Amino acid sequence: MSFTEELRRETDHVFQAIYEHPFVRGIAAGKLGGGQLIHYVKQDYEYLNAYMRVYGIAISKSARREQIAMFQEQIAFILHREVQPHRCFCAAAGVDEELLRGHPLAPSAHHYIRHMLTVAHEGTLGEIMAALLPCPWTYLEIGRRLLDEVRPDSSHPFHEWILFYGHEAGDATAKFRAMLDAWAEEAGEAERGRMKQHFMHSCQLEYLFWDMAYKLEEWPVSPAAAAL
Numbered sequence: 277m278s279f280t281e282e283l284r285r286e287t288d289h290v291f292q293a294i295y296e297h298p299f300v301r302g303i304a305a306g307k308l309g310g311g312q313l314i315h316y317v318k319q320d321y322e323y324l325n326a327y328m329r330v331y332g333i334a335i336s337k338s339a340r341r342e343q344i345a346m347f348q349e350q351i352a353f354i355l356h357r358e359v360q361p362h363r364c365f366c367a368a369a370g371v372d373e374e375l376l377r378g379h380p381l382a383p384s385a386h387h388y389i390r391h392m393l394t395v396a397h398e399g400t401l402g403e404i405m406a407a408l409l410p411c412p413w414t415y416l417e418i419g420r421r422l423l424d425e426v427r428p429d430s431s432h433p434f435h436e437w438i439l440f441y442g443h444e445a446g447d448a449t450a451k452f453r454a455m456l457d458a459w460a461e462e463a464g465e466a467e468r469g470r471m472k473q474h475f476m477h478s479c480q481l482e483y484l485f486w487d488m489a490y491k492l493e494e495w496p497v498s499p500a501a502a503a504l
């Protein structure tokens with residue numbers, strides 16, 4: 277069994293919980309509140325900005341050109357392609373996407389971003405890959421399973437979102453997995469242990485991110501209270 281197969285097997289319960297999360301069920305049913313969609317897009321815009329910064333740090337730790345090229349391609353993918361799923365949610369919520377940029381992070385988005393940045397600054401390239409992999413992998417599985425379960429046509433409000441992740445997250449997942457498996461072959465026991473920890477932590481944070489959007493999570497004490 278490869279290292280990433282092992283990771284996938286040990287986090288199966290988290291992948292399953294994500295698929296059963298009410299936000300993902302809402303995508304399947306085509307029923308989510310406008311506020312939930314807007315909260316998701318506001319937070320995800322900032323999340324993806326941070327994700328690209330982590331790629332930048334990964335590039336600074338890359339010894340080989342193929343690694344640099346892979347990270348650079350993934351940055352281009354986020355900038356030019358991954359705007360589509362946000363547009364799909366914004367269309368369903370009836371809001372202009374540009375109004376959803378530059379908002380403060382909610383606690384769970386903050387937690388997830390800090391986790392990735394800490395690993396990026398302190399870890400090896402293998403550890404960074406392990407912390408990043410649940411992002412494309414969990415969405416690929418959500419997309420593929422929804423394609424199968426819902427078989428959405430163009431009348432489904434989240435048809436484009438499902439198609440996008442069902443098809444387009446496959447490439448990044450396959451490349452990340454190949455790179456991580458190769459890295460794990462060379463890594464020692466202690467580093468493999470840290471890689472596993474980071475992967476599991478990111479899977480849990482993927483769940484929390486959905487939960488944050490579904491529950492419209494905010495900081496417990498409103499920042500506006502300080503101004504009163």
Ligand SMILES: Cc1ncc(CN)c(N)n1
Pocket residue numbers: 320323324410411412415482485
């Ligand atoms: C939080 C989160 N995780 C994953 C993805 C898919 N790239 C995303 N857009 N946002």
